[in-house]
Structure formats: structure tokens, C-alpha cells
Amino acid sequence: MVENPLIQLEKYGQSPWLDFIQRSFTQKGGLKKLVDEDGLKGVTSNPSIFEKAMGHGTDYDEQFKQLAADDITDVATLYETMAIDDIKAACKVLFPVWEKTKGIDGYVSLEVSPYIAMDGQKTIEEAKRLWNKVAEKNLMIKIPATEPCIPAIQSAIVEGINVNVTLLFALDTYKNVLEAYIVGLENRLAQGQKIDHIASVASFFVSRIDTEIDKKIDERVANGDTERAALKAVRGQVALANAKLAYQHYLKIINSERWKKLAAAGAKPQRLLWASTGCKDKTFPDTLYIDNLIGENTVNTIPPATLDAFRDHGTAARTLDQKVEEAKKTISEAERLRLDLAGTTKKLLEEGVVAFAEAFDQLLGSVAAKQIALQGDELLHMNAALTFEHEEWVNKGLENWRKKGYVRKIWAKDSSVWTGEDESKWLGWLDIVDEQINNLSQLEAFQKEVKAKGFTDILLLGMGGSSLGPEVLGEVFGHQAGYPHLHVLDSTDPQQIYTFQQKVDLKKTLFVVSSKSGSTLEPNILKAYFFNEARKVLGDKVGQHFVAVTDPGSHMEDVAKRDGFWKIFYGKKDIGGRYSVLSNFGIVPAAAAGLPLKEFLYSAQRMEKMCSAGAPPAQNPGVQLGAIWGTSVANLKRDKFTIVASKAIISLGSWLEQLLAESTGKQGTGIIPIDEETLSAPELYGNDRLFIHLKLGNQDDRQQEKALQSLQSAGHPVVTLNLHNKAQLAQVFFQTEFATAVAGAFIGINPFDQPDVEASKIETKKITNAYNEHGSLPVIDSVFEDNNFAVYAGKAEQSSLKSVQSLLDVLKTLFSKIKTGDYVGILAYVERDPETRSWIQELRLAIRDKKKVATAAEFGPRFLHSTGQAYKGGPKTGVFLQITADDAKDLPVPGEKYTFSIVKEAQARGDFDVLSERDRRVIRIHIKGDLKSGLHSFSKIVLSAL
Structure with a gap:
């Protein structure tokens, strides 16, 4: 009977490891069978492997459900919890191997996050955290061989952590890695600590080098290169030659006096591990990168299909230190032929970092999707009905955010997501x-x-x-x-x-x-x-x-x-x-x-965790919503966001109105939120609208639902946040805060400052100070006045209103300037009660229906700390009617000369002055005498002017 080639590898000092892990494979005995029958001596994992394991099938569904029921956690923690369970289970299967080989073999590898591959400090911190969390003697922590992480490798060894150095392609980099291992051992020994229990492997990637080099060769041969014979001669040989030269360096170091001192203290050599040994080129034997790389004190981590192939028809023989001179000639010839091995290995390292990060994105995306599905009604549901063009912009935006790691940057409080100014100081929420x-x-x-x-x-x-x-x-x-x-x-x-x-x-x-x-x-x-x-x-x-x-x-x-x-x-x-x-x-x-x-x-925490750093943009509800909002403004010019809410949560619109307006309305751009606007037929709305539907259960009336469906059918984007209970208000708060911050990045502004609110405060203070000093308010000139009304014009309107004879003329002149894409803001400095709220709604709807523009109905001074920022600093498309009135009652302000009536007047004037300075189209109508009759008369004149 022919002996299993996998078993025979032991004769030549090579240990076969498996480049694969999956829960069912471990639980059902598949892994143990390989240990018992094939002499398997270790397991490696990486994000791609876990993505295939967790992202497909049902192996993890039970634990998903259990974790979702037991705790509220973020996507990355959910993944890590399940991955560590898999690693620990595999460690138990391999532990007898670890004991038998006295710590040479029997290891299971777990990789630090690919997202921190270029951050050595974070890498060593995570390596220590994972090492302590898994707490298995036969664990190896995988650290990438990027330049910033070489010191992390050394630090990990000093800490007594077993390290699998991954993504090694270049010989020079390997030399640095081996040096880091040795220095780590020396430093640990100098500290009086033992080194005999520490193990490490250097994962040298093979087949990917040939894939890249051979592609260049094939292109040049196909194009009739004069060196085509020489090129064909090195095809499929460069990666093997590169690996053999790396092994020669290993042998040189292992026989040095420096190493012998460490060996005397019990140090284990850092073995070369051949990774990426599945042969991609069908013109070569499928066991190419096993047959030719067998040597003492080495590891070959083999994917399942290649493992099966080698068991079936592989050849176990000492090959790694054979034909070394030919290997040197191959490398020299590759250099003469300008195949750029150095550039190729550099590129492969960079691509490897990106590929593992992308696989991690896919993995966490799969976990996030399952987590959302398993939470069911514990999480509010978002539905977005967008145009094809809008969806394209959103998808582009989400992919850009994924590539740039912006979600992680937000949670790291990195202001570069926005303008790079002081945003990092405002992320405590x-x-x-x-x-x-x-x-x-x-x-x-x-x-x-x-x-x-x-x-x-x-x-x-x-x-x-x-x-x-x-x-x-x-x-x-x-x-x-x-x-x-x-x-x-x-x-x-x-x-x-x-x-x-x-x-x-x-x-x-x-x-x-x-x-x-x-x-x-x-x-x-x-x-x-x-x-x-x-x-x-x-x-x-x-x-x-x-x-x-x-x-x-x-x-x-x-x-x-x-x-x-x-x-x-x-x-x-x-x-x-x-x-x-x-x-x-x-x-x-x-x-x-x-x-x-x-x-x-706890309801809020569910949404917070779904918006966490580990949740990729496409599965992150905060980023998804923010991308919809941001692209609506930045790419489609749909900047009027109409908020429609169920009656039971209708006040939520006022809160969201402030969040959107004050966060984004600045630098001449941003969102203009439109709250409490009763819906009507689609033809009354322009292409500047996006509709936000805040829905509680099934409490919406049929008329509202029908109107939204008609708007959606007419091509208007409608985004619905469906709350299943009132506690999910907390989820709306967090999701929309996150979305607003994201939208600000898309729009290109700082979503945490409010420069124009401060401008109004300054003007108000000037006026109240003037009153305290002089005992009266500064005189202002009206452009028109009769027994019922006094009219004041902003700078942009003064010339056109010089010859007006009535309030009707004033309004006709102002309304004539309204154009497509504008909005009208009614800014009423009167008591906000059911009667005035009904009045302002009727007035704003009449203007909307006649002029077919968005209308905002606001009460001052309340709106100054809300939408006032967007009206002054946002898009210059507002037409404003400021309404003030004689106060029937006044109240004193203790300790001040001014009264509340004076304060309100000062606020109205300050608001008006800033709007005027910003060249907004604004007029002020002051109602004299009885407020109720004055509001009624004003509405009649507005209707006539329309």
C-alpha cells in the first residue's frame, strides 16, 4: 500500500497545515479526521476564509439567534465572538499535536483586523487583546508584514505571543521579519523572561507571484517579444525560485552564532510557511507549490482542494534546498528580462492588504445583514423608494465610503471625513x-x-x-x-x-x-x-x-x-x-x-450598534440614510426635505427639522426641511423635493399613505422610517444624527457648527444693549404703513418696493420673484397655539398650491435655534415673510430694563437684519392692534396677491 504523501511530509521536516476553517467541519469531526489520517498539524484562517464560512450557509444561525437575544452588540463584536469560538474549538482539536510536538506544531491562526494593517500601534494592541481573549497556548496571532507592522511583530514576541507573519512576498521584507523575531526574542531574554514556549511562522506567499509575473510574460510573448524563448523558460519558476532563496537566508541565520545563543535558551526557529499554494494555472501540476517546496523546519498551509490533490497524487521528497543555483539564475534572468519582481511583490503586498480588507467588509456585511434580519421588529425598518439615477449615486457613494473606510474614521473621530477642521471635537454623541x-x-x-x-x-x-x-x-x-x-x-x-x-x-x-x-x-x-x-x-x-x-x-x-x-x-x-x-x-x-x-x-443602543465602525456602509443604516440625503443635495439638487409623520409622532418632525437645517444649511448649500406640510397631488411638487416618512406601526391614515404612493409613482424619492413602537424614537434619534453627519460629508460642509445662528445672537444682543442704554429701541424705517400694517423691506427688496401703495402691492411684487426651486418661509413672531398653528398651515398651503414651491411655517424666536441657520447660511432660494405684532401682554425680565416683548422684538430685528445682510428676499409685516383680526386680514391679502 502506497503511504499517504501528506504523512510522508513529516520525514522531510515539513508540517502540513490547512488553510481553511468552518464550524461544521470542526464540529462534525472533519478537522480531527485530517489530523488523525493525514497528519495535519495546524490551521490558518483569514477574512476570506471566514467570509466564506459565515457569509454562506446556516452553520452560524443558531449562535446568531442566541447572541441577538442575549445581548445588544455591534457587528464586529458579533463576528469576533463567533470567530473566536471557532478558533478555540480548532485549538482543542489541535492541542494534542501541540503537546506531542512540544509546541512546534498544533497551532491555529487568527488574524488581527485587516483595517489596521498600516498601523503598527493598533496592531500590537489588537494582537495582545485577541491573545488574551482566546487564551489558548496553541494560538497564533497573524500580523501582516507591512512596514508599519514590523515593529509590532517584534513587540508581540517580547510579549510572549505566538506570531504568524502574513502577506510576505519579498525576500528583503522576509529578512526584516526574521530580524524582528530574533530581536524580540533577544529583548525578552534580556528582560529575564523565558522564550522556550514562543513559536512563529513567516507566511511566504507563492502562487500569487507567478500569477502576476506569468501574466506579464504571456502578454509579451503574445506581442512577439524578441525574448519570448527566455520568457517562456522562466514562466512558472519565479515564485519557486524566490521561495528557495528565502529558505537559504533562513538556513544562514539558523546556523549563525547569534541564533545558537537563542537556541541554547530554548528558542524555536521561525519557520517559513508557504502560503497561497493552490496552483491557479491549469497548465501546471495542481501540486506544483507543494512538490517543489518540501524542506526541513517548514510549513505548507494548503487549501482543501490542493490538500486532496496532494494526498491523491503528490510527491513527497526533499526539494526545497535542491537546485538552488538554478533558482538564483531564474531570479537573475527575471531581472534581466525586466519582469520587475521587486515591483510585483510590492504591488502584491498592497493588493493583499486591500483584498483582505475587502473580504472583511464582505464578511461584516454578511454578519450585519443577518443581524438586521434576526432582530426583526426590535429594529426600525427603513425603506427607500428612489429613482434609478438616485440609486446609482447612492451606490457610488457607499462604495467610496467603503474603500476609504469612512465609517471607521467617524468612530475614530477623524475630522478628515468632513473638512478637517474641528469636527473631531463634536463627536461625543x-x-x-x-x-x-x-x-x-x-x-x-x-x-x-x-x-x-x-x-x-x-x-x-x-x-x-x-x-x-x-x-x-x-x-x-x-x-x-x-x-x-x-x-x-x-x-x-x-x-x-x-x-x-x-x-x-x-x-x-x-x-x-x-x-x-x-x-x-x-x-x-x-x-x-x-x-x-x-x-x-x-x-x-x-x-x-x-x-x-x-x-x-x-x-x-x-x-x-x-x-x-x-x-x-x-x-x-x-x-x-x-x-x-x-x-x-x-x-x-x-x-x-x-x-x-x-x-x-436599550432601543437606542440597538441602532447605535448597527451604525458601528464594523458595519460596512451598505449595511449601516446611518450611512445608508446619510448617503441618500447627501446625494439628494449634492448630485440631484433635491434639497427640500418634506417631513411627513404619523399623528402620534408628529412632533418628531420639529426635532428632525432642526437637526437637518442647522447641521447642513451653510456655505450656500444644504437641506431645507419642510415640516407639517399636508400632502397633496404630485403636480404641486417640483423636482427639488425628497420626502421623509416617519411612520409608527400602522397608525397612518389612508389619505397620507395614498398621497405618498402617488408621489413615489410620480418619481419623487420617498424614504420611510417605520417604527414598531414608541421606544424606537430613540433609534430614529441616533440613526438620523448619524445620517446627518454623513450627509454633511457628502455635501462638503462641517455638520457641527452653526455660524449664522451666532450672527443672529450678536445682532439681538446689540439691540437689547441699545435698549438698556437708551431706554428705547432704535428707530427703523418702513416702506409702507397704514392703520393695520407696517412693512419693512430687506436690502434685496428695497429698490423694488419704493413706490408701493398697499400691502397687496408689496406682496405681489415679492411673489412675482418666486421661481422654480425657491421656497417660502413664513416666520411668525407670535404665540404658538392651536389657533395660530392652524392659521399658518392654511397660509403656507395656499402659497404652496398657487406657486408650487415648498413652504416653511415657523414660529419665532423658536426657529432661530433651528431652521434659522439654513435660512441665512443655506441655499439662496428662500423668500421670507417675517410676521410680528403688537403684544397684548408683556412681562418683565428680572434684573433688566428690557422686557420679554423687547427681547422678542430684538430677536425679530436681529433675524431680519442678518437675512437682509445675506441678500435674502425678505419683508417684515408688523400687525398693529388685535392679533387675531390682523392675521385674518393678512391672509386675505396674501390670497389676493397670489
Whole structure:
């Protein structure tokens, strides 16, 4: 009986390893059979192997389901957990080999992430982490032979880690790798540590060299090269010759005095391992790279098909140190023939790094797809109905993001994803959910304290990012039994303030003063007013009814300490206001109102993990949505995003409106969000629209569904986020924050600054300071005035309105300038109540239907911290109607000469002045006398002007 050639390899000092791993193969005894019957002595893995194992079939489905049920984790951790289980199982099968060979063989290799192949520091950190996590004596950590990772190889040896150096092609690189191994052993020995248990292999890739070289040869022969005979003579020989010369260097080093000293201390030689030994060229024997590379103290890691071929008809004989002179001549001849072996090996290393990263992308993409499917309704579902052109742009964008590793860069807080400015300082929202979950016990303790104190109401005093998130939570979740009602006041309108004051019992109200910087005007004067009012009924105990949410070191922190606030909760300086809803700015009011914090935060964490660094762009819901939004603006000029929401979550639109407008509306570009616009027939919408449908379960009415279907059929992009329960609001928050950051990168702006909001604040402060100094507001000139209205024109409109005789003439002139792609913004500085909200909706729809342009319906000063940024800094397509009115009621601002009415007037003027300076088409209509009749009269004139 002919002896198995695989078994015979042992006679010549070579160990056969298997370049393959798969769970079912290990579990069903296939791996052990190879050990027992073929003398298999080791296993190697890489991203390509794991992609084939995990990405196809059902081997891992049970563990997928178990992990999905037991824990909320990210894609990379999910992969790693399953991969390590496979590695540990294989280590157990090979452990008897390790014991029998006294640590020479019996190893299973696990690769560090291909994403860090050019980062030596991260590589050694991951090598140590994986080594400790697997914790098997017969594990080898694979480290690539890139230049930055050579020091990592040395460091790993010093740490006592077994290393499989991979992606070796060039002889010079191998020399550096072997040197790193030896220096590592020497340094470890110098530290007084043992080295006799450390093993290493240097994985020298073979067949890929011939594939590249032979391709060049075939092209030159086909083109009639005069050296075609010489070229044919070296075809299929260069890789073998290169490997033999590497082995000669190994023999030289292993016989040196330097090595003998290490050997005396128990050092094991770093064996050459022949990798990529499957023969791709059918004109050569399929066992070419095994038959010709058999030698003492070497390993051949063999793919399954080649293993079967060698078992069947391979030849075991000592060949590696034979015909060495011929090998040298082959290399010299290849150099004479300009086959560029050095350039080829360099290229193969670069391509190998990319190929393994791409295989890792595919692997993690497969894992992510399964994770999404297994979570079912635990994760909101996104559906995007896009045009073919839009899909093409999105796919191009996602592929570009994959190639450039932008998702990983975001999580690494690398500002190069955007403009390379200060973006890295504003990414604390990425991991705030994990922090809040770690802090859950303290939040729940606060929640219990609020309940125990018997508060009936919570009045949150804030603006923009500090108020819109809590407002959504309060309106969507509603009143929770046993807890106080949550009210959110984000206005300086005196009527609005008085209305809210009448809603609450000051004796039983918890006031939450919410201000990130602590210097924003509105929260400070609202705090001053309500602190003064509450003190009238609470006396010295007033401070115990106040809670501050602010950044550490802020002015508001000083105020809270001075006035004896009950509690101070801190924000994070690296989270901007509009990204802060999952930080204390949203979660503290939610806790006080009795919302289910654990359910809410764990729901958010599911989305956070799906948007993690390991989730490739095409399977990352945050990047997918961001790519849709970004390409819509950057490539298709569809920059009016119409937000349509189920009635139960309709307030979510206001929060998203701020996030989109303030993040992207700058430098003359960006998204103009359109909230609460009742849908109508497709012909009323231009090609500048994208529709965002925020849907809760099956609560949408048929009319809304029918309208969206008609819009989709007419070619308008419709993106639906389908929430299965209210807790998934948290998922919307995180996904859309991530998407907005991504969209900002596509658009080419910094999505974390708000330069034009600051401009309005500066103008407002100038006006209030002028009032404090002079006791009156500066006089401004109107272009038209009668008993009912006064009209003021922005710089861009003054010349065209010089001779107007009526408000009707003013509006006709302004409306005549509206063109395709424009939008109209109604900016009403009046109390926001059901009556005025109904009025502004009717007016904006009338303008939309007549002019067929997008219309924004906003209340000031609320919108200044929201869409105001986009109106001033975004695309110059807005036409604005600012509405102000005489206040029927005014309220004092404690400690100031000005009143709330003066503040609101100053804000309106500051807003108007900045719009005018930016050459926006803007007019201000001031209503004199009774507000209700004035609004009604104004609407009639608008309808006539249309």
C-alpha cells in the first residue's frame, strides 16, 4: 500500500497545515479526521476564509439567534465572538499535536483586523487583546508584514505571543521579519523572561507571484517579444525560485552564532510557511507549490482542494534546498528580462492588504445583514423608494465610503471625513448611549426621587437642541401615571410665557433649566422670570424646585450653585445641542417625566450598534440614510426635505427639522426641511423635493399613505422610517444624527457648527444693549404703513418696493420673484397655539398650491435655534415673510430694563437684519392692534396677491 504523501511530509521536516476553517467541519469531526489520517498539524484562517464560512450557509444561525437575544452588540463584536469560538474549538482539536510536538506544531491562526494593517500601534494592541481573549497556548496571532507592522511583530514576541507573519512576498521584507523575531526574542531574554514556549511562522506567499509575473510574460510573448524563448523558460519558476532563496537566508541565520545563543535558551526557529499554494494555472501540476517546496523546519498551509490533490497524487521528497543555483539564475534572468519582481511583490503586498480588507467588509456585511434580519421588529425598518439615477449615486457613494473606510474614521473621530477642521471635537454623541446605560441606576434613582416629591408638573426652559428633543418625548409618550406632566417652553413671547405659567402649579412644579453653554439669552431670562415667580409661593425653598442641565464650567452651573438648585446634571462639551437628545439634555427631562428609560436607551443602543465602525456602509443604516440625503443635495439638487409623520409622532418632525437645517444649511448649500406640510397631488411638487416618512406601526391614515404612493409613482424619492413602537424614537434619534453627519460629508460642509445662528445672537444682543442704554429701541424705517400694517423691506427688496401703495402691492411684487426651486418661509413672531398653528398651515398651503414651491411655517424666536441657520447660511432660494405684532401682554425680565416683548422684538430685528445682510428676499409685516383680526386680514391679502 502506497503511504499517504501528506504523512510522508513529516520525514522531510515539513508540517502540513490547512488553510481553511468552518464550524461544521470542526464540529462534525472533519478537522480531527485530517489530523488523525493525514497528519495535519495546524490551521490558518483569514477574512476570506471566514467570509466564506459565515457569509454562506446556516452553520452560524443558531449562535446568531442566541447572541441577538442575549445581548445588544455591534457587528464586529458579533463576528469576533463567533470567530473566536471557532478558533478555540480548532485549538482543542489541535492541542494534542501541540503537546506531542512540544509546541512546534498544533497551532491555529487568527488574524488581527485587516483595517489596521498600516498601523503598527493598533496592531500590537489588537494582537495582545485577541491573545488574551482566546487564551489558548496553541494560538497564533497573524500580523501582516507591512512596514508599519514590523515593529509590532517584534513587540508581540517580547510579549510572549505566538506570531504568524502574513502577506510576505519579498525576500528583503522576509529578512526584516526574521530580524524582528530574533530581536524580540533577544529583548525578552534580556528582560529575564523565558522564550522556550514562543513559536512563529513567516507566511511566504507563492502562487500569487507567478500569477502576476506569468501574466506579464504571456502578454509579451503574445506581442512577439524578441525574448519570448527566455520568457517562456522562466514562466512558472519565479515564485519557486524566490521561495528557495528565502529558505537559504533562513538556513544562514539558523546556523549563525547569534541564533545558537537563542537556541541554547530554548528558542524555536521561525519557520517559513508557504502560503497561497493552490496552483491557479491549469497548465501546471495542481501540486506544483507543494512538490517543489518540501524542506526541513517548514510549513505548507494548503487549501482543501490542493490538500486532496496532494494526498491523491503528490510527491513527497526533499526539494526545497535542491537546485538552488538554478533558482538564483531564474531570479537573475527575471531581472534581466525586466519582469520587475521587486515591483510585483510590492504591488502584491498592497493588493493583499486591500483584498483582505475587502473580504472583511464582505464578511461584516454578511454578519450585519443577518443581524438586521434576526432582530426583526426590535429594529426600525427603513425603506427607500428612489429613482434609478438616485440609486446609482447612492451606490457610488457607499462604495467610496467603503474603500476609504469612512465609517471607521467617524468612530475614530477623524475630522478628515468632513473638512478637517474641528469636527473631531463634536463627536461625543457617538457613544453617549453606552454612557447613559452605564449611568442608568443614577437616572432611575432621580426618577424615583421626582415621583416621591409629588411634583405635578415639569416646566423645561430651553431653546433649540435643549428643548426640541424633550418636547418630542413629552408629546409622544404623554403623561405617565404617578409622574408630573412635562411642558416645554422655548419662547420669549410674553403671551406664550404667561400661557405656560397658567398651565402649572408653581408650588408643585419642577423647573428644568436647560442650556448647554449656559450663556444663551433665552434660558437665562426664562430662569430669572420663573425663579422670581416661584419664589413668591415657595420662599427660600425655591431652589429645591429647580434642576439645571448644562455643560461643566458654564455660567448656568454658577447660577445653579448660587441659587441652591436641587440638582445639576452635566452635558458633554463634545456634543452639540442638536445632537444632545440622548445625553442628559433629553434623558433628564425624560427621567423626571417617568418615561421607560431602560427600554428607551436599550432601543437606542440597538441602532447605535448597527451604525458601528464594523458595519460596512451598505449595511449601516446611518450611512445608508446619510448617503441618500447627501446625494439628494449634492448630485440631484433635491434639497427640500418634506417631513411627513404619523399623528402620534408628529412632533418628531420639529426635532428632525432642526437637526437637518442647522447641521447642513451653510456655505450656500444644504437641506431645507419642510415640516407639517399636508400632502397633496404630485403636480404641486417640483423636482427639488425628497420626502421623509416617519411612520409608527400602522397608525397612518389612508389619505397620507395614498398621497405618498402617488408621489413615489410620480418619481419623487420617498424614504420611510417605520417604527414598531414608541421606544424606537430613540433609534430614529441616533440613526438620523448619524445620517446627518454623513450627509454633511457628502455635501462638503462641517455638520457641527452653526455660524449664522451666532450672527443672529450678536445682532439681538446689540439691540437689547441699545435698549438698556437708551431706554428705547432704535428707530427703523418702513416702506409702507397704514392703520393695520407696517412693512419693512430687506436690502434685496428695497429698490423694488419704493413706490408701493398697499400691502397687496408689496406682496405681489415679492411673489412675482418666486421661481422654480425657491421656497417660502413664513416666520411668525407670535404665540404658538392651536389657533395660530392652524392659521399658518392654511397660509403656507395656499402659497404652496398657487406657486408650487415648498413652504416653511415657523414660529419665532423658536426657529432661530433651528431652521434659522439654513435660512441665512443655506441655499439662496428662500423668500421670507417675517410676521410680528403688537403684544397684548408683556412681562418683565428680572434684573433688566428690557422686557420679554423687547427681547422678542430684538430677536425679530436681529433675524431680519442678518437675512437682509445675506441678500435674502425678505419683508417684515408688523400687525398693529388685535392679533387675531390682523392675521385674518393678512391672509386675505396674501390670497389676493397670489
